[in-house]
Amino acid sequence: MxxxxxxxxxxxxxxxxxxxxxxxxxxxxxxxxxxxxxxxxxxxxxxxxxxxxxxxxxxxxxxxxxxxxxxxxxxxxxxxxxxxxxxxxxxxxxxxxxxxxxxxxxxxxxxxxxxxxxxxxxxxxxxxxxxxxxxxxxxxxEGKRAILIRLLKFMKPFWPLVATAFTISIIARILGLLPPYLMAILIDKVLVPRSNFNLLIEIIAALLGINVISLILRTILNYVNLKLNLKLTYRFRLKLYEKLQFLSLRFYDRYSTGSIISRVSSDVERIKNFLTQGLQSMVMDLIAMASIGVILVTMSPWLTLLALLPIPVSLIGSTLYRRSASKYYHRLWKRWSDMISILSESLSAFILVRSLGREHRMITEFAHRLDRYNTANIEVFKYEQKFWPAIGLSFTLSSLLVWWFGGLQVLRDQLTLGALTAFTSYMWSFYGPINDLLSQVRSIPMVTTSSERIFEILDEDLEVTESPKAKEVQMKGAIEFKDVWFTYDGVHYALRGVSLRIKPGEHIGIVGPSGSGKSTLVKLLLRFYEPQRGRVLIDGVDIRDVKLEALKRQIAIVMQNPVLFDVSIAENIALGKKNATLEEIIAAAKAANAHEFIMKLPEAYDTKVGVRGRRLSGGERQRVAIAMALLKDPRILILDEPTSSLDAIAEREVSKAIENLTRGRTTIIIAHRLSTLRNVDRIIVLERGIIVEEGTHAELLRRNGLYKRLFDAQFEGFTRPIPMPIRRRKP
Amino acid sequence: MRGLKDWIAQLRILDPKRVKIVKADVDVVDVEICGRLYHNVKPRRPFPLTHPEYVIFFKEDDEEVGILRDYRKLDKESRAHLERVLNVIYFMPQVKRILSINTSGWTYKWLVETDKGIVNFETWSRCIRIIKGKKVIIYDIHGGVYCINDISKLDTRSLLWLSVLM
Incomplete structure (x- = not known):
């Protein structure tokens, strides 16, 4: 602790x-x-x-x-x-x-x-x-009560709607109390004496009127609740989405996409259901219990005592039930998730499954998990049978007692038949809210868990924020890293005292084994993260003092596996510049060596690229990304392994595009394939977060250090460099 | 530095007044540009859905001849020649009325009246693309493409059918 x-x-x-x-x-x-x-x-x-x-x-x-x-x-x-x-x-x-x-x-x-x-x-x-x-x-x-209060505060803009919904519900409940009372009059004054025809008409008319008004009120209530539902989910989801747009990469390192999607979809849904239906129903149940309770006591205090007998039974029973129910339900969820996981695994890796001839084994495993899921379902059923039948029986016994003693009172003329019928009717109306209330209370832990998950995102600090004194800078392209230290987890340092100067227009290659800090360096330049110590400067200005918009506008990055949006090629390229003209889009595609392949597609620039750009090949996606970067016309360009996932032909096409892109711009190329760095001005060699070598390709080969080892290993077809001791570079 | 401006400057934007389509074959045209005649030129739309008026001419060897920002500004005869060819290369019947859309398993069977006649086709559920909030492109499962130029001009019954898939 x-x-x-x-x-x-x-x-x-x-x-x-x-x-x-x-x-x-x-x-x-x-x-x-x-x-x-x-x-x-x-x-x-x-x-x-x-x-x-x-x-x-x-x-x-x-x-x-x-x-x-x-x-x-x-x-x-x-x-x-x-x-x-x-x-x-x-x-x-x-x-x-x-x-x-x-x-x-x-x-x-x-x-x-x-x-x-x-x-x-x-x-x-x-x-x-x-x-x-x-x-x-x-x-x-994180206290549960505080979370519920916070949830209620979140509803503040919708109080008029909430108030309307409550008012309508209360009126509907009051109307709902009238029919048993009218039924009592009907029995005692019309049916038993077999007279008073006019009263019969009046009661039937009143019952009809009550039902029609209830129907209208329910329709209005449903509409108000729908509006409340939609507005509430809109607010929650938009707030979450807004926050997600500005959170740092560190947040995305911590949470999986699935977890974030589940918060935005199912957690919001659960909270919405509670705030609109659950909460409303709880308040209504309490009001109904109080009002019906008063009516029952007024009608017959002794019978009311009998009617209340099942309440302690159901309270004790449901408390005992809750103690262990989560265990059973958790097992059920776990087994459901086990079943889904094997299904998704076999669907996503179906080529592997088929190539290994594992189809029957997968079927057996799936059947086994289905069995386990079914068993868990039966166990839940068995567990529930220990409580609910007993609780149900207590309600039945209580109602039988009411009929027995009530019946005796009717026989002794101490109570009218109509009053007894009305009493039992109110009694069942009294039990309904109790059961509702118990089930709503059961849902509160789930709601608070969902709320915690949502507020966790909403409360997340924005690691990278714009300083009030941040200014618009027209970049020339000089970059300096000054004694930069950076750690993702606070324990292991990805960069340790890196100092590096890059001149405007200079082309720099960064090489090093996996985990040496190459990508971290450019992430800091893009302000995806803040260094714990040291500074990153562009044209002598600390990037924390540069407006984020200006920084992002003037730095472009082309990734190893660029992801495109599922819109047309033209729309993807146009992301590089607001209001790009058709000629600018075509010119950018030509410079990126993409125009030719695009024009061969039936829908040319209007072709939708599919989710993440899957309808295009790796090389085509890369060229569209380069066109996007060209249209942006950045002063600083970062190429993160741009050709490493391409075949030789695609690499040649992309390399031509890169030549056009990098001309005259400060360029940082991160590369495993050292052949990519043939034409750079200088190569920086990183190892475990430290710059260990620096120089041109020829100089580094002559130095016989890590670069030479990496080069030889690649030349010989090895993938792993031969380990060598770390030498700390003096600043 | 060779920037984007240089690349834009290299684009050969044609003046419609100095372009004349003299002949149209099935999918090629003979075009006279600034007094020079090019044979078997392939007209292509770089933005066939969003800007169908924009046309690029390619020689037989795929070398680009020039760009017409709006072919509708050509003289009447040239425009007719070009449209005849474009209608072959971009065969996209205009849907006038949707008669029915029925679900069958995972596909939807459409019966529509187009400017080329009544046609049956089948689509998946994600088959519709809306361009600029007005134009609707429908893709069938075999690669056929159909177009509703202005959704607001569609009759109520057709709109009701269409709403099933939008």
Whole structure:
């Protein structure tokens, strides 16, 4: 568990030790508890991080380890099988500070990030503490009641509609109470005495009137609810979509597309159902219970007592049911998802399944999962039978008791037949809202979970925001990375002190093994992420001071596998420039060497490219993407492995297009295929986030370093470079 | 730097007043441009759905001769020649009325009245493309293409049929 200084649940001895140890100006940032001791046995130790030092304490408060943060270069985690180690790289050497199990890894990752923020990134402790406070505030907000209140606040713009819906519902409910009362009069004053024909007509007319008005009210209510539904889902989905457009890539690294889609679709749907139907029905049920309860008591207090007997039974029964029901339902969902996963797997990998001759095995596996799903369904049924029949029986017994004692009262002339009929009718109207209420209450945990998932996105901080002093910059194309450090997870650094200057119009190649930080470098240039330390400058201006729109307008990127929108080729190319003319689109396609293939398509530039551009080949997609970049006319161009997924012929076509595209622009080419870098002015070689070599192709070959090894490996047809020791480049 | 402007400058935009279609065969034309006669020229629409008036002429060896921004500005005779050829290359019957659309399994069977006569065809459910909110293109499962030039001019019954797939 990770504690913050405000938390009160620390061991008293630890608290005493800590307060005695702190020097002046020293304040606690975080405390975390491990679950494996120094002697590699199960047990707890505390790690205490202050703004000056890092301690490891035993449960008894004994200091096992003490390190001054000024001596720490960097903190990392080492993951072994079933055991992780927090490692400090200090000026005095490497220290294995603490052991813990993989279950604690997330906590210690956060702690490592904090240590690195304090040491490597030199972020002031006050700023770190403020962020931690914010994290705590967010956690506090996650209370279920607070979420429901927040949901209600979200409905604020629609209060008039909500009020209308409630008013109509109340009127409809009141009208619904009248028929049993009229029925009682009908029986007692018309049917039993067999007289009073005029009253019969009046009652029938009143019943007809009530039904017609109820029908009209229900139609209006349905329309109001529909409008409320649509407006509410519109607001939720638009807010989520707006947020998703501006969230940083880090968010997308964390959440899968499926999870985001599920939040925008099914979670919103669930919340909508609760806010419009569920909530309305709950309030109406409470009103109905109260009003019918009063009528019942007025009619016969003794019979009302009998009628209330099943309520404690159903409350106890449903509470017991809820205790274990989630287990059964969870198993059911799990087995459904197992079945779906094998279905989707076999559909997406059907070529593999067929080529391996695994069809029958897949059928057997699918049948097995279907069986398991059916079994889970039967188990749910069996479980439900332990409760619902008993609860149902209590209602039946209660109604029989009411008929028995009520019947006796009728026989003794203490109650009229009409009154008894009306009483039983009201009694069943009383039970209905109870059952509704119970089922609505059951849905609340699901609604709060869905709300948490949605607010998680809406509350997500925008990592990359535009500074108020950001200005429009007309770029010449000079780029500088100044001592840039960057980590995706706060633990492992993708870039470590990278410094690099690129002149306007210069063509730079970036090479290095996978994971060396090549793509990270360009992502920082595009401000997809912010570096933790160091600066990225364009024409001497920090990119944080450049308007995001200006930055994106003047930098273009062509990816290894460009994704196109499912619109026409012309519309895709025109994304590069607002209001592009037809001639500009054609000229861009010609420069990108795409015009010829486009004109051979029956619908030419009006051809729809399909989802993600699937109707075009890789090379064609690439050329359309280049045309888009050309139309943008950027000052800085980034080519991320642009030809690596193409065959030799397509590569030649795309290379011609690239020549036209890069002419006169600052160009950064990321490449695995070193042949792509023949004509660049300079090649930067990255390894594990550090620039290890720099020079022209010929110079680097002569140097006999990593580049030469990569080149030789490629020439010999190997895919992996031969490992070599890291050399840190002096800034 | 050779920018986009240079590429645009290279486009040969033709003046309709100086272009004359002198002869039309099935899918090629003889065209006189600025006094020079080109034989067996292939007219092609780069934007056949969104800007059908825009035409590019190609020689037999696929070399581009020039671009006409709006062929409708040609003289009457040239325009008639060109339209005859374009109607062959871009055979897209204009739907005047939808008589019925019936579902059969995963496909939809259409019966429509077009400017070329009454025709039956089959489509998948995702077969409609709307251009600029007005024009509707219908693709059948075999590659046939049908067009409704202005959806607002369609009769109510046809619109009702069409709404099934929109």
């Amino acid at each position: 990770m504690y913050y200084p405000s938390a009160q649940d620390m061991h008293e001895s630890i608290r005493r030790t800590i307060s005695a140890m702190l020097v002046s100006d020293e304040e606690i940032i975080a405390i975390a508890k491990s679950d494996i001791c120094h002697d590699v046995s199960y047990g707890n130790e505390y790690l205490l991080l202050t703004n000056k030092r890092l301690f490891v304490l035993s449960l008894e408060g004994k200091v096992l380890e003490e390190t001054w943060l000024k001596d720490v270069n960097m903190a990392t985690l080492k993951a072994h099988l079933g055991l992780c180690v927090l490692v400090l790289d200090t000026r005095l050497g490497v220290k294995n500070v603490l052991f813990f199990s993989p279950s604690k890894k997330r906590i210690f990752e956060k702690l490592v990030a904090l240590i690195n923020d304090l040491t490597l990134n030199a972020i002031p402790a006050s700023e770190i503490k403020a962020n931690l406070g914010k994290e705590l505030r967010l956690r506090e907000r």
